Amino acid sequence: MAGKLxxxxxxxxxxxxxxxxxxxxxxxxxxxxMQITLFAAMSVLSLSLAFIWGYGGILCFGQTAFFGLGGYAxxxxxxxxGDSTPAIGMAILVPALFALVLGYFIFYGRISDVxxxxxxxxxxxxxxxxxxxxxxxxxxxxxxxxxxFNGMPSVPTFNMPFDPSNILxxxxxxxxxxxxxxxxxxxxxILLVSPWGRVVVAVRENETRAALLGYDPRFVKLWTFVLGxxxxxxxxxxxxNWGAFVGPTIFSLATASQIIIWITVGxxxxxxxxxxxxxxxxxxxxxxxxxQAFNSNLVLGAVLLGVVLLLPKGVVPSLSGLVxxxxxxxxxxxxxxxxxxxxxxxx
Amino acid sequence: MDKVAILTLNVVDGAASLCLLCLGxxxxxxxxxxxxLAHGEFVMLGAYSTVVAVHHGVNIWIAMIVVxxxxxxxxxxxxxxxxxxxxxxxxxxxxxxxxxxxxxxVGLITTIFGNTIDGVPTPLGGFVIGxxxxxxxTIFLAGMALLMLGLVYLLLSYTRFGLVARAVMQNxxxxxxxxxxxxxxxxTTFALGAAVTGLAGGxxxxxSGITPVMGSAYVAKxxxxxxxxxxxxxxxxxxxxxxxxxxxQMAAYLTTPVYGxxxxxxxxxxxxxLLPQGISGRFFKGTL
Numbered sequence: 001m002a003g004k005l006x007x008x009x010x011x012x013x014x015x016x017x018x019x020x021x022x023x024x025x026x027x028x029x030x031x032x033x034m035q036i037t038l039f040a041a042m043s044v045l046s047l048s049l050a051f052i053w054g055y056g057g058i059l060c061f062g063q064t065a066f067f068g069l070g071g072y073a074x075x076x077x078x079x080x081x082g083d084s085t086p087a088i089g090m091a092i093l094v095p096a097l098f099a100l101v102l103g104y105f106i107f108y109g110r111i112s113d114v115x116x117x118x119x120x121x122x123x124x125x126x127x128x129x130x131x132x133x134x135x136x137x138x139x140x141x142x143x144x145x146x147x148x149f150n151g152m153p154s155v156p157t158f159n160m161p162f163d164p165s166n167i168l169x170x171x172x173x174x175x176x177x178x179x180x181x182x183x184x185x186x187x188x189x190i191l192l193v194s195p196w197g198r199v200v201v202a203v204r205e206n207e208t209r210a211a212l213l214g215y216d217p218r219f220v221k222l223w224t225f226v227l228g229x230x231x232x233x234x235x236x237x238x239x240x241n242w243g244a245f246v247g248p249t250i251f252s253l254a255t256a257s258q259i260i261i262w263i264t265v266g267x268x269x270x271x272x273x274x275x276x277x278x279x280x281x282x283x284x285x286x287x288x289x290x291x292q293a294f295n296s297n298l299v300l301g302a303v304l305l306g307v308v309l310l311l312p313k314g315v316v317p318s319l320s321g322l323v324x325x326x327x328x329x330x331x332x333x334x335x336x337x338x339x340x341x342x343x344x345x346x347x
Numbered sequence: 348m349d350k351v352a353i354l355t356l357n358v359v360d361g362a363a364s365l366c367l368l369c370l371g372x373x374x375x376x377x378x379x380x381x382x383x384l385a386h387g388e389f390v391m392l393g394a395y396s397t398v399v400a401v402h403h404g405v406n407i408w409i410a411m412i413v414v415x416x417x418x419x420x421x422x423x424x425x426x427x428x429x430x431x432x433x434x435x436x437x438x439x440x441x442x443x444x445x446x447x448x449x450x451x452x453v454g455l456i457t458t459i460f461g462n463t464i465d466g467v468p469t470p471l472g473g474f475v476i477g478x479x480x481x482x483x484x485t486i487f488l489a490g491m492a493l494l495m496l497g498l499v500y501l502l503l504s505y506t507r508f509g510l511v512a513r514a515v516m517q518n519x520x521x522x523x524x525x526x527x528x529x530x531x532x533x534x535t536t537f538a539l540g541a542a543v544t545g546l547a548g549g550x551x552x553x554x555s556g557i558t559p560v561m562g563s564a565y566v567a568k569x570x571x572x573x574x575x576x577x578x579x580x581x582x583x584x585x586x587x588x589x590x591x592x593x594x595x596q597m598a599a600y601l602t603t604p605v606y607g608x609x610x611x612x613x614x615x616x617x618x619x620x621l622l623p624q625g626i627s628g629r630f631f632k633g634t635l
Contacts, residue, residue, distance in 0.1 A: 059439060109620040114382060114438060115574055119616055122567045126612045133605040253563040257446055264443055298454025304447030308440050309433060 021178035045235035050274035052228035057204030062120030070236025091237035099229025151247025267314025349477030362592030371544030387562025393548020415549025423541020577625020
């Protein structure tokens with residue numbers, strides 16, 4: 001009963017979100033629209049890590065590596081082809097291939113969680129150093145100059161598929177980004193209820209047991225990782241499209257730490273939480289940026305510390321636990337919080 | 348010939364700095380299994396405390412060797428009591444919390460001192476080998492690295508504290524049953540690791556650019572070295588420092604300093620793939 005109710009509520013929420021994405025340009029000012037376009041692009045990135053960390057159990061501290069590679073791949077391809085259509089494909093393909101190679105080393109080497117975090121973090125810092133040092137005429141791919149620490153300015157933004165002369169307006173760019181976020185969310189939702197998604201979660205829960213049941217955890221983790229890389233790459237393209245600029249700070253420790261904070265604050269092991277966390281924190285950072293009293297690192301650090309110590313499950317799971325608790329209370333279940341609504345179903 | 352001498356000196360310099368940087372981390376991570384992502388910020392605090400002390404007229408040697416480790420050791424003590432002690436056994440949470448701590452410290456130092464601070468001059472001057480100039484300070488760093496390795500070895504092997512600390516790290520439950528106050532041992536060990544890291548920051552202050560975000564340059568390098576070194580904290584750290592120092596400096600000589608770092612990281616990843624237990628998992632089994 002409650003399960004069906006939840007499913008219905010989710011479907012309604014998704015449809016409502018779709019309508020909101022379509023209608024937002026009629027309601028919001030262009031400035032606010034740009035703002036939420038950025039939030040949506042970053043939420044895609046947040047989802048990519050939410051999937052591989054929250055469901056795959058892969059502690060990747062360097063998700064920015066794929067995000068940045070996607071951004072640079074998009075920028076280079078868009079400048080060289082003069083058309084954003086194949087560029088978006090490249091932005092997904094290049095990070096996915098990179099994730100495949102890196103993941104092969106990590107998972108087939110059976111490197112443990114902790115080392116995985118350290119290695120992925122190291123990889124993104126390597127990329128930061130490399131890209132930072134590519135200023136100068138000699139570093140170019142086709143027409144596109146990498147620009148070192150200055151980054152690549154005036155990257156062509158999205159155009160209508162295969163029609164480079166027809167560049168998307170900010171309103172249309174928002175709709176593309178918003179629907180991309182919704183699409184990725186739905187894709188991951190469907191994936192997680194599919195048999196393959198269940199295997200992914202099984203491997204997270206107990207690798208040995210999954211292996212004894214005949215699944216190869218290395219293989220499962222590798223493809224989870226690759227999918228996460230591909231989604232992060234897409235986020236990179238959306239991000240570059242938003243600002244028409246990409247620079248090496250996309251790979252930096254600061255960016256890497258923000259993604260971790262979004263997910264920790266929002267709630268690990270959910271898909272909605274990381275989106276909520278991402279929007280909340282980005283909004284907070286924007287607010288801090290507009291005044292001088294506090295340094296944004298100081299506030300972000302304090303937020304992360306506070307959440308880890310006081311709210312280790314994150315905002316969304318804690319809130320939904322509270323709602324569940326209140327709901328059961330109303331129905332006179334004695335207030336025992338049932339995590340999946342089984343208590344209500346048993347009646 | 349001169350070139351060989353100067354290259355050797357560069358390798359010694361690279362290995363010594365790495366070794367100093369990693370020793371504190373090896374104590375905290377290697378012994379306590381706490382992934383301290385604020386390690387780079389402890390180095391940064393060591394450097395800042397040295398610089399501030401020197402600017403207030405403290406002798407530079409006292410600032411480096413006394414003030415920096417003392418200050419960072421106290422910070423470590425505070426951090427352990429207010430933060431880390433709630434997170435033993437929660438590996439991922441401790442990583443996240445120390446990451447938050449690292450951002451917090453960076454923000455705090457930026458708020459207090461701004462984005463830059465005047466450095467301190469490198470003491471001791473230089474000497475000449477053929478056509479090349481080298482600094483005596485390099486030799487001093489190498490000496491300090493050896494001295495610290497020796498001191499930590501003596502502390503862990505021959506003192507009562509070292510014995511008890513190793514016992515707690517091996518089996519906290521058993522040690523507690525035998526009447527050891529494990530919480531105090533954890534606290535002391537963490538503070539010790541922090542102090543050694545602070546010393547590294549102090550010693551590196553004259554030869555590095557001092558900014559609030561300098562720690563991020565060290566943290567990845569330090570972790571990769573400790574992980575590459577493996578379970579034996581002293582033998583592992585020392586051997587990995589020498590190996591990676593050699594790779595880094597030779598690669599930097601043959602290409603550019605940036606690619607030197609890249610090649611160092613790639614070499615480290617390949618090494619971990621080949622020896623998942625680290626160097627000491629294969630070659631120095633059972634040593635300290």
